[in-house]
Amino acid sequence: MTSEKIPKLPKPYWRDLELPSFEKLTENLSVDVAIVGAGITGITAAYLLSKEGVKVAIIEAGSVLNGTTGHTTAKLTAQHDIIYDELINHFGEDKAKQYYLSTSSAIDFVENKINELGIDCDFSKEDAYVYATTDQTKSKLQTEYEAYQRLGIPGALKDTIPFNVQVKGALAMHNQAQYHPLKFLRGLLDEAVKSGCKVYENTTAWDIEEAETDQPVVVTKGGKRVTCKHVIMASHYPFYDKPGLYFARMYPSRSYAIGIKTDKEYPGGMYISADNPPRSIRSTPLEGGEKLIIIGGEKHKTGQGEDMMKHFEALEQFAEEVFGIKEYAYRWSAQDLITLDNVPYIGPITQDRENVLLATGFKKWGMTTGILAGHILTDYALGRDNPYKELYSPHRFQADPDLKKVITANLDVAKHLIKGKIEFVPKDPDELVAGEGCAVTYNGKRAGAYKDESGKMYIVDTTCTHLGCECEWNHAEKTWDCPCHGSRYSYTGEVIEGPAVQGLDLLEEA
Template sequence: MQLPEYPESYWRRTAELPAFPRLTRDLETEFAVVGGGLTGLTTAYLLAKEGRRVALLTADRLLGGTTGYTTAKITAQHDLIYDELIAHFGEDKARLYYEANAGALAFMRALAAEHGIACDFVDEDAVVYATREEGLHKLDKEYAAYQKLGIPGERYDTLTLPFGATAALSMKRQARFHPAPYAAFLASEIVRLGGEIFEETTMDKFHDGERASVTTKDGYTVTCDSVAACSHFPFFDNGFYFARLHAESSYVIAIKSPYDYPGGMYITANEPKRSIREVTYGGEKLLLIGGESHKTGQGECTIAHYETLKRFAEDTFGVEEIRYRWSTHDLVSTDKVPYIGYAREGTPNLLVATGYRKWGMTTSAVAGRLLADLMLGWDNPYAELFGPSRFQADPDMGTLAKETGDVAYHFVKGKLEWLKKDPDELGLDEGAAVRIHGRRCGAYRDHEGKLHVVDTTCTHMGCETEWNAGDRTWDCPCHGSRFTFDGEVMHGPAKKPLGRL
C-alpha cells in the first residue's frame, strides 16, 4: 500500500468558503484582526455583533493556515493537563482553565444549533487511555485532578476498542465538527454586520501611537484603535515570542477501514501518542489516526512518521485505503497555557493569541471571546490566566533554559554538518541538503525534473533549515519557521524567504 503522493487535508474545502479581495488601499477602521483561522473569525464576529467596525486580514485564504490542518476536536480534555496545571498554577487557575474551555465548547455548540450550521457537529466522549504502567500512573493522577476540580469524568478499566488498554479516563459530551462550514458562517455574518474581510493580505509591521496602525507588505496602512494578532505566529517583532514558543509537528492519516468503530475520541496517556476518532466525509465513514509528534525540523525522515501511523492502523483496525494525509504544526508556550491578551505591557492597543499546543479548535472560541472583551474594554474572568505577560518560575525558567540549549545545539549542528550529497544525485520528487562549491544549500527536484536550489539558512536567526520529505518543505529546527521547496515563507517567525540560488 502506498501513501498518497502529496499531503492533503479535506478540512480545506475552499468551495465552501467565499473568496474575499486583497487589500488594495489604505483603510481606517475601529478594530483590525489579523489571521484567517477560527480565532480571527470568532474575534471579528463578536466585535461585529456588538455593532463595531472591524476588518479581518489574512495572508492566505480563510482556513489557509493551521486551522486547515486540524483533527477538529472541541474538548476541554487537552490530553493530561489538569494535574500539571494544579502543580504549576494552583487549583483555582486550573479550574478556570477547565471552565474557559468548557464554556468555549458550549458557545460553539449553541452557535451551531441556533443558526443551523451544517458543520457535522457531533457530541462524543473524549477519552485518554493507558496501555502501559507508566500511562496508568499518569491517568490516576489526572483522575484525582478531575475530582479536585469538580470536572465530570469517568475512570474505567476496559475499552471496547482493540487498543490493549489497561485503563481509561473519559470527559463526557465533548464534540467534533467540520470547521469549514462553521468558518463560512462566521465570515458571512461578519460581512452582513458591516465588517470587512481581506485575503492574501500579509501584515508587515505594527506601529504604536495615539491610534494603532499596521502596514501590509504591499505598502498599505490600516489605522485602528487596536489590533489583534491571531495568526499562527505573531506578525510583529516585539515580545520575544520566538523564545517563548516552540513549534511541534505531528501527523494524521484518514483511512477507510472495515472495522465497525463504536464512536468516541481517543488519545493515549503514554508514548508514542496515538489519536483516534471517526469522521463522516462524502457520505462514508473514515478514521483519523494521528500522532508521531516531534519538534519541527528535528524529526527523522518525515515520510517515516506517516508509515508508522499506517502500520498502527493496519495492526489495530485494518486499512482498505488511505484517503488523506497531512501534518499539523502547533506552537507550545513555556508553561503549556496559550498566550491570549495584551501582547506586551504598556501597549494596550496590541493583542495576541498564540501557543495553542494542539487544541486550537476549542481555544479559538476561548481566545475570540477574551480578545473581543479586552478590545471592547470589558472584564473577562480568564484574562489573568492567559495573559502573555505572566511568568511562572516553575516551569518557565526550566523550559526556557532547555529551549535555549536546544536552539544553540541545532544552530551549531547545522553549521558544522558535513554534506557529501550532490544535486545531480537527486531523483524526481526528492530533496536534500547538499553542498555546492563548499556551500550548504537546499535542493529539490520536482516531478518534471526541474531543480530548485535555495540557501538553507533561515532568515529569522540564521539556523540551518532541514528538508521535510513528507510535506516538501524546509523546516527550521530552532524556532519552527517553515518554507516551501522554493523558499517562500509558510509559517513564521521568519518573514523573508530563503535566498534562491
C-alpha cells in the same frame, strides 16, 4: 519504502469543501480593529466584534482557513491530555478550574451558534478518553481522575477502550464534542461579512508601527497601511515579535494525521493515548452514511527528527492493525506552538501595549482555546473585563516549570544553530534524482536543492530569515523547516509558517 496506499500529496480532509475567496488589499484602510489571520481565533473575534458594530478587517497572508485550523483533528474538548493535576500543582485549584470552565465555554459557544445560525457542521456530543498503555501512565490517570474530582469535572475511570489496543486503563471526560471546524467557521465568517467585516486574502502583514497617537498601523508586504485602534494577531505565531520575544518562550511541534475508510463499525467517542508515540482516534461522517476514521499522532520538534514520511507510515501501520484500511484517503500534518507552562498566551503583546493583542501557544488544542481566545481578545478590544484574562495573560511567569524550560528550549536552539553552521554538506545539486530534496553545496556554501518530478531544479539559501538557523528538508511535504523556531518555507522559498516573514532567497531555478 513508502507504502503504495499512501496519498502522494498531503491533503487535509477539512479543506475538501468550497470556501469563500476574497480580494487582495490594494489600498490603505482605517478600521477599529485589524485582525491578522483568518483562522479559528481571527474569525471568532471578527464575528463577535462585527456583531457589536465594530469596524473590522481581517488580513490573511494566504487563503482563509488554510493554516493550522484547517489541519486539525477537530476535537472540541476540555480534555487536553493529562493536564489538570499539573495545573493544580503549578497554578492552584482555582486557576485549574478556570481552565476547565473556559475551554468548556468554547464547546457551549459552538453548540449555541450552530442552533442559532443553523450551521450544518457534523457536530456531535461525544465522550473524550485519554488512555494508558503502561503501568506508569495508568497511575497518572488515577492521579488525574482525582484532580477531576477536586475540580468537579464529570469523568470516569475505565478498564478498556473499544478497539484492538492493549491498554492498562482509560479516563473519560463526559459531554465533550466534535465537529467539522471549517464548515462551522465558514458560517461564522459569512455572518461577520454580512455585519460589515472586510476580509483580504493574499495580504501579508509585515510590521506594526505604533504611533504616539495610540493608533497602531499594520504595514503589509505590499506597502499598504491599515490604521486601527487595536491589532489582533491571530496568525498562529505572532508575526510582530520584537517587543515580546515569544520565540524564546515557546517551541514548535509537528504532528500528523491520516483519514481512512474501513469496513469496521466505529463505536463512538474520541480517544488519545497518554504514552509515546501518541495516537489520536475519532470519526467524522461522510456522504452516503460512511465514516472517515481520523488517526493522529507522532510528534517531534519542527525541523528535527527522522524522515517525516515515516510518521505517516507509522500511523498507517497503526490504522491497519486496529481497523483494517479499505481506503487511505487523506494525510496531513499540523504545526503547534507550546508555551513554557502548557497554557496559551492570550492578551497584550507586552504590559504597556494593550492595543496590540495576540493569541498563541495552543498546544494542539486550538479548537477550544482558539474560540476562547476570540472571546478574550474581543473583550480586550472593547475595554471589558473577562474572568479568564489573568490565567492566559502572556505576562504571567510560573517559576516552575518556566525557568527550567526556557533554559532547555534555548539551549536546544543554540545547539541547532551551531550544528547548521558547521555541518559538512558533501552533496552536489547535480546528484539529486527527480523528487529528491536535501542540503547541498552550491558555490562553495550550504544551500538547499529540490528537483521536482519533471527534473526542474530549485536551489535556495537555507539560512532562516528569522534568526539565521539552517533549515532542513521535509521530504513528506516538500518544505524547508527551521529546527530552531519552526519557520517553514516552500521549496521555492516562500514563507509557509512564521515566525519568519521574509522568504528564503531563491538562488537558482533551472
